[in-house]
Every structure is written in C-alpha cells, then in structure tokens.
Amino acid sequence: MKKLFLQLDLCIGCQAHSLACQRVRNQAVTLQSTCVEGVGNLPVLCRHCEDPACVAACPNDAMTRDEDNIVRRNPARCTGCRSCVLACPFGVLSQGMKLQVFPLGKCDLCSSRVAEGKQPACVATCPTGALRFEEVDEIYGKEGETVIGSHSVGYSTYIRRP
Amino acid sequence: MLVQKKSTCMLCSVGCEFIIETIDDEAVNLEYDKDNPVTGGVLCAKGNYMLELINHPLRLIEPQINGKVVDWNEAIRKTSDELLAHREKSDAGIILAGDASVEDAKTAELFAETCLGTGRLAIYFATGDDTVQKALTMASIPNRAAGLNDIGKSTCTIAVGNPFEVGPVIAGKVLKARYARRGNIFGVISNKENMTSRFATIHHYGNERKLLSQLLRVVADRSEGDELGLKKLIKELIPATENPDVVKLGEAFVKSPSSVLILETQDPVKAQLASAVVSVAGADKRLFCVNTYGNAKGICEAVKSTVSVNEIITAVDHGVIKTLIVLGTDIVKGIPGRNIEAVLEKLDFLAVGAPFGNETKQSANVIFPTALWLETEGIYNGKHLQPVIDPPGAALPYGDILRQLAEAMGKALPQVTPEPVEAPQQLNEETLRVILKESMETVPEPAVQSTVTQFADGSLTSNIQWLQLQERDAW
Ligand code: SF4
Ligand code: SF4
Ligand code: SF4
Numbered sequence: 001m002k003k004l005f006l007q008l009d010l011c012i013g014c015q016a017h018s019l020a021c022q023r024v025r026n027q028a029v030t031l032q033s034t035c036v037e038g039v040g041n042l043p044v045l046c047r048h049c050e051d052p053a054c055v056a057a058c059p060n061d062a063m064t065r066d067e068d069n070i071v072r073r074n075p076a077r078c079t080g081c082r083s084c085v086l087a088c089p090f091g092v093l094s095q096g097m098k099l100q101v102f103p104l105g106k107c108d109l110c111s112s113r114v115a116e117g118k119q120p121a122c123v124a125t126c127p128t129g130a131l132r133f134e135e136v137d138e139i140y141g142k143e144g145e146t147v148i149g150s151h152s153v154g155y156s157t158y159i160r161r162p
Numbered sequence: 163m164l165v166q167k168k169s170t171c172m173l174c175s176v177g178c179e180f181i182i183e184t185i186d187d188e189a190v191n192l193e194y195d196k197d198n199p200v201t202g203g204v205l206c207a208k209g210n211y212m213l214e215l216i217n218h219p220l221r222l223i224e225p226q227i228n229g230k231v232v233d234w235n236e237a238i239r240k241t242s243d244e245l246l247a248h249r250e251k252s253d254a255g256i257i258l259a260g261d262a263s264v265e266d267a268k269t270a271e272l273f274a275e276t277c278l279g280t281g282r283l284a285i286y287f288a289t290g291d292d293t294v295q296k297a298l299t300m301a302s303i304p305n306r307a308a309g310l311n312d313i314g315k316s317t318c319t320i321a322v323g324n325p326f327e328v329g330p331v332i333a334g335k336v337l338k339a340r341y342a343r344r345g346n347i348f349g350v351i352s353n354k355e356n357m358t359s360r361f362a363t364i365h366h367y368g369n370e371r372k373l374l375s376q377l378l379r380v381v382a383d384r385s386e387g388d389e390l391g392l393k394k395l396i397k398e399l400i401p402a403t404e405n406p407d408v409v410k411l412g413e414a415f416v417k418s419p420s421s422v423l424i425l426e427t428q429d430p431v432k433a434q435l436a437s438a439v440v441s442v443a444g445a446d447k448r449l450f451c452v453n454t455y456g457n458a459k460g461i462c463e464a465v466k467s468t469v470s471v472n473e474i475i476t477a478v479d480h481g482v483i484k485t486l487i488v489l490g491t492d493i494v495k496g497i498p499g500r501n502i503e504a505v506l507e508k509l510d511f512l513a514v515g516a517p518f519g520n521e522t523k524q525s526a527n528v529i530f531p532t533a534l535w536l537e538t539e540g541i542y543n544g545k546h547l548q549p550v551i552d553p554p555g556a557a558l559p560y561g562d563i564l565r566q567l568a569e570a571m572g573k574a575l576p577q578v579t580p581e582p583v584e585a586p587q588q589l590n591e592e593t594l595r596v597i598l599k600e601s602m603e604t605v606p607e608p609a610v611q612s613t614v615t616q617f618a619d620g621s622l623t624s625n626i627q628w629l630q631l632q633e634r635d636a637w
Contacts, residue, residue: 010337012357014330019210023192124194127204128334 001069003136004045004109004120010130017043017122017131024110024121043122043131046071046092046107057087073106109133167550168195170542172261172535173208175452175459176310176329177543180205180212182536182550189216189551200310206330215534216551220519222531223555234556234566241487241528242570244511245277248485255282255474255483258560259490260458263540263547266561267461268578270489273564276573282483284471285461306440308422308448314338318418320349320377320411322370322436323426326358329452332424337361347418349411351377366407370427371601374435376403380412381443390441395591399598416443426452434597457535457542479505489515489560490532515563531557
C-alpha cells in the first residue's frame with residue numbers, strides 16, 4: 001500500500017501542500033501545517049491508523065476505515081459533533097474546531113486522483129520533493145534513508161537521511 | 163471536451179509551468195505538469211492559485227466611467243478626448259504592469275512617444291519597478307544567467323536574501339545540489355535568519371550590501387584572469403576582509419567547477435554587486451535572480467525609454483503630470499512609504515486598466531477591464547505563450563486597449579514584433595565606482611511579504627491568513 005512520507009531535511013515550510021490540498025478539496029483544508037519552533041511549518045499528515053481513534057470516537061459511523069486502508073469521513077452521515085477532532089492523537093483534524101462549516105473533507109490520499117494515475121495533490125506540488133507517495137515496503141528498504149518516528153501509531157510518516 | 167493547455171506562472175521570476183484544463187472555454191482545473199523537464203510540475207503556494215486568478219470573483223469585466231458601466235467605445239472616447247485635450251501641455255504619463263508581454267510593452271513605448279508625446283513610460287512590478295532588472299542587465303556579462311537545471315547541478319551555491327520565500331521552487335533545486343555530495347556548499351548571506359538560511363552549510367547574517375562587496379573583494383583576490391580589468395580598482399576600493407564565512411564562501415565560489423549565485427533583492431545596488439561578483443569570479447559562474455514577478459527580463463531587454471514609477475509619482479505630486487494611465491497595477495498598495503492615494507487626487511484625469519478590482523481604481527475616472535497574461539498571446543521572458551482561455555467579459559489585453567486609444571486619437575499604432583534594443587553594457591570602472599560608493603550607504607529594504615499576498619484582494623489573501631491563524635491557534 002502506498003503512503004505519504006515526509007523527508008524532513010527537504011521541507012522548507014512553504015505550505016504549498018496545504019494550498020494544493022485546499023484547492024482539490026474545494027476549500028476544505030485537510031492537510032494542514034503546524035508550526036514547529038525552530039524548524040518551520042511542517043505538514044501534519046493523517047496516518048490512516050490501523051486502529052483509528054477518530055473512527056472509534058464517531059457516534060454516527062461517519063468515520064470509516066475502508067477496504068483500501070484509507071480512513072474517510074462520510075459527509076452525509078457527519079453531524080458536526082467534532083468527536084473525531086478531539087480523538088485524533090496527532091491533531092490532524094484539529095483545524096476543524098475553528099470552522100463554522102462542518103464537516104470538512106478529510107484526507108483520503110487523493111484516491112480519485114491516484115485512480116487516474118496522478119499523484120496526490122500535495123505530493124505533486126511540493127516544490128522540494130519533500131513529500132513522497134510510495135510503497136511502505138519500498139521506503140523502509142531504501143539505502144541511505146532511515147525512517148524515523150516508527151513508534152507512532154500505524155505507519156511512520158517521516159523519513160530522513162542518516 | 164476537456165482541453166489541456168500549458169502556461170507559465172508569472173508571480174516570481176522562476177517561471178514554473180503548469181497545465182490549465184478547460185471545458186467549453188471555462189477553466190475547470192489546474193494540473194501539475196509532471197513531465198516538465200525543468201521543474202517536474204511542482205508549484206509553490208502562489209502557483210496553486212493560477213486557476214483562482216482566472217476565475218477570481220473580483221475580476222473586472224466591463225469598462226466604467228466614474229463608477230458607471232459603459233461600453234468600450236464610450237470609455238475609449240472619453241479617455242482619448244482627455245488625452246488629446248492635454249496633448250499640447252505634455253503632461254501625460256503611463257505606468258504599465260510588468261506582467262505585460264514584450265509586444266504590449268513595446269506598444270506602450272510607442273504609445274508614450276507618439277500619442278502622449280512625452281515618452282513617459284514606467285514599468286512596474288509587484289515588488290517595485292524595473293530598476294533591479296535594469297541594473298542586472300547593465301552590469302552583467304551576457305549569457306551568464308543560470309537556468310534552474312544549473313542550480314540543481316551546482317557544487318557551490320550562494321544565496322543572498324531569502325530566495326526560498328519568494329520562489330520556493332528553486333529550493334528543490336538548491337537542496338538537491340546541496341545534498342548530492344558531501345562537501346557541496348550552500349552559503350547564505352542575509353540580514354537575518356530566514357527560511358533559506360536554515361538550510362545553509364555556511365551562513366552569515368549582516369548588512370547584505372556590505373557582505374556582497376566583501377565577497378566581491380575575496381572573489382577578486384582568489385580568481386584568475388582579469389577579463390574586465392577591474393581587479394585593481396576593486397582591491398583599491400574595498401578593504402580586505404577578515405570575515406571567515408565570507409572568505410570561505412568566496413574561495414569555494416571561485417574554486418568550485420559549477421557555482422551559482424542566487425540573488426533575491428529589490429535593491430539595484432545589490433543586483434549590480436552580485437553581477438560584479440559573478441563577472442569577476444570566472445567565465446563559468448552563473449547568476450540566478452529571484453525578484454520581481456512578471457516579464458521583467460523580457461521587457462527590460464526590449465523597452466528602453468522608461469522612467470521609474472517613483473519619478474512618475476513625484477511628477478504627479480509636483481503637478482508636472484496631470485493625466486495618467488495605469489495599466490494592470492495597484493500602485494496605491496504597491497509602493498510602500500508614500501501616500502499614493504493623496505498624490506493621485508492631484509491628477510486631472512486617471513485611467514486605470516486592471517484585471518481585478520484594486521485600490522488604484524478607487525480614484526480612477528475611467529476603468530478598463532484587462533486580460534491576465536494567461537489570457538493573452540505574447541512573448542514572456544523569451545517564451546512564446548499561448549492564451550489558455552479567453553479573457554472574461556469585455557476584458558482586453560493591454561496592447562489592444564492602447565491601440566484602440568491611439569486610433570481614437572488619430573494615430574494608428576502598428577502591430578509590433580519585439581527585438582532586443584541593445585546589447586547589455588559591460589561592467590566598467592566608472593559603474594563599479596558608483597556601485598561601490600552606493601554600497602557603503604545602508605538603506606532599509608522592504609522585507610519580503612508573505613508569499614501569497616501579491617494580489618492584495620479577495621480570497622487569495624484571506625485563504626492564506628486563515629491558514630496562518632489556524633495553525634497558531636490550533637497548536
Ligand atoms: S510543500 Fe513540501 S516543502 Fe512545502 S511545506 Fe509542504 S512538505 Fe514542506
Ligand atoms: S486518528 Fe487521526 S491520524 Fe488516525 S486515522 Fe484518524 S484522523 Fe488519521
Ligand atoms: S516559484 Fe514562482 S513561478 Fe514558481 S509557482 Fe511559485 S511563484 Fe510561480
């Protein structure tokens with residue numbers, strides 16, 4: 001299965017990924033940035049957890065983890081209670097708290113774009129190539145690269161050179 | 163039917179390409195040109211807004227006279243009558259946006275000469291006027307401009323200012339080169355820590371003009387040959403420097419087989435100093451300039467008789483200019499530190515042509531809706547661009563408006579074919595003396611604003627601000 005990875009030493013914090021995400025999702029930012037002191041703005045990616053807290057927290061079965069291992073929100077079922085926002089341990093959904101309009105789109109790894117043979121929008125736009133969309137097995141085996149953050153729930157997200 | 167058309171982003175001088183998808187003459191999608199040999203289709207945050215620019219809710223689509231919607235004939239007649247009435251007094255000027263095509267800039271030049279009779283034309287870019295580009299053209303040896311691919315292959319890159327903020331797409335190339343081999347150098351000279359300097363292998367913070375002149379001295383000391391015969395003067399005018407960072411950078415720049423200097427500035431003195439560094443360091447060194455948006459290079463090579471925007475504004479202030487045409491720019495917001503609005507009040511007549519509603523048009527007598535470069539055919543920075551879509555409503559390209567005006571004034575302007583005006587002048591002792599003298603003075607330079615505020619109206623700005631607020635509050 002392909003996942004999003006961030007190569008930390010290439011990310012300049014330009015936030016292009018946010019804008020691209022916002023654009024393809026009609027103004028609903030699902031891939032937000034967070035400010036890390038001394039490092040800059042980094043993208044906060046949905047891990048599409050194996051055992052997602054957001055899905056467990058949703059009282060209306062609006063959040064689901066589908067057969068393709070992608071965690072989605074079904075807007076037709078979402079009442080906007082924001083339980084998922086509170087549940088996500090990574091703060092991925094947190095900007096939803098500020099919005100009047102709910103539900104937001106949620107990252108589904110741009111599955112419709114990927115089905116057309118394109119990259120997810122954030123990966124396609126990233127000016128430095130810091131964001132990558134690759135097979136999990138492949139990225140773990142790459143020479144000269146170490147995956148860090150492997151203690152996080154689900155797949156680890158960040159890679160960097162040794 | 164879905165049609166894909168390529169175009170180029172004009173919001174900074176990097177010039178990334180992208181694809182606009184249209185259905186029945188309506189732009190529906192922006193797509194990344196992933197087979198692009200230069201950029202691989204990546205775009206920065208600004209580039210992601212190309213579709214929104216085309217379909218912007220504040221696009222102007224009809225001519226107006228004093229706030230009332232009119233048709234083109236009426237707007238043209240009103241403007242040409244005013245210009246004819248003022249013609250005898252020679253008190254007219256024109257300001258043209260830097261996103262005009264070379265052809266339109268040439269037309270504006272002809273218009274200023276034949277129709278206004280004054281030749282007063284200023285070219286204006288979002289981050290200032292064309293003084294930086296002119297300085298570069300003046301001071302550089304021809305054919306020393308770096309392409310993006312040169313940056314990707316460079317073993318020693320020196321950045322001045324904060325190029326990653328203005329043109330994030332070059333960061334991809336710079337970092338590729340920096341990580342390609344242990345020992346590759348990426349130096350940053352800037353007045354303070356910034357987005358670019360975080361990635362530097364060597365950085366030095368301080369007055370950029372001073373540091374650049376120190377770099378010039380180091381490079382002059384270390385490089386071989388003296389093609390321009392300037393080394394003696396450099397050594398005489400710039401004291402030897404002890405600054406270890408600058409010395410290291412200068413040495414690496416000269417020694418490295420492929421060196422690129424990347425300059426982000428709005429200061430013509432720094433532009434000339436950087437050109438001098440590259441010229442003196444050796445024939446294989448290259449310069450890449452990330453500055454003004456638009457067709458800076460193209461226009462400056464083709465149009466020569468321009469005054470600066472500031473000169474025009476000063477002339478308006480002193481009553482020398484009484485009629486003004488402003489095409490495509492928001493000079494009210496764009497020039498910091500001057501109360502432009504009050505100055506424009508002194509005009510007898512102001513005609514503004516703009517793609518969007520902007521502040522300059524508040525005081526305009528006549529408003530023309532204009533086409534974006536995405537909607538016009540023309541030559542931009544050496545590339546021949548085709549329109550991706552028709553202009554909205556009654557909007558017209560700058561050149562067409564000027565030709566119509568000229569016709570109404572009884573002077574037909576020909577369709578122009580652009581050709582370069584003159585070979586750029588080489589750096590000589592006299593110019594070097596002037597630059598070095600000016601480089602001793604410190605001037606405040608306006609800081610780079612957020613990457614996405616260049617079109618300071620509507621959703622383009624508010625989206626970004628919204629993102630930033632979110633991020634602060636949420637964490
Ligand atoms: S677009 Fe790429 S470089 Fe820019 S902030 Fe996002 S991950 Fe980082
Ligand atoms: S808990 Fe957070 S990271 Fe995990 S699937 Fe849900 S939104 Fe994504
Ligand atoms: S780097 Fe410059 S040219 Fe490229 S997308 Fe961004 S603003 Fe446009």
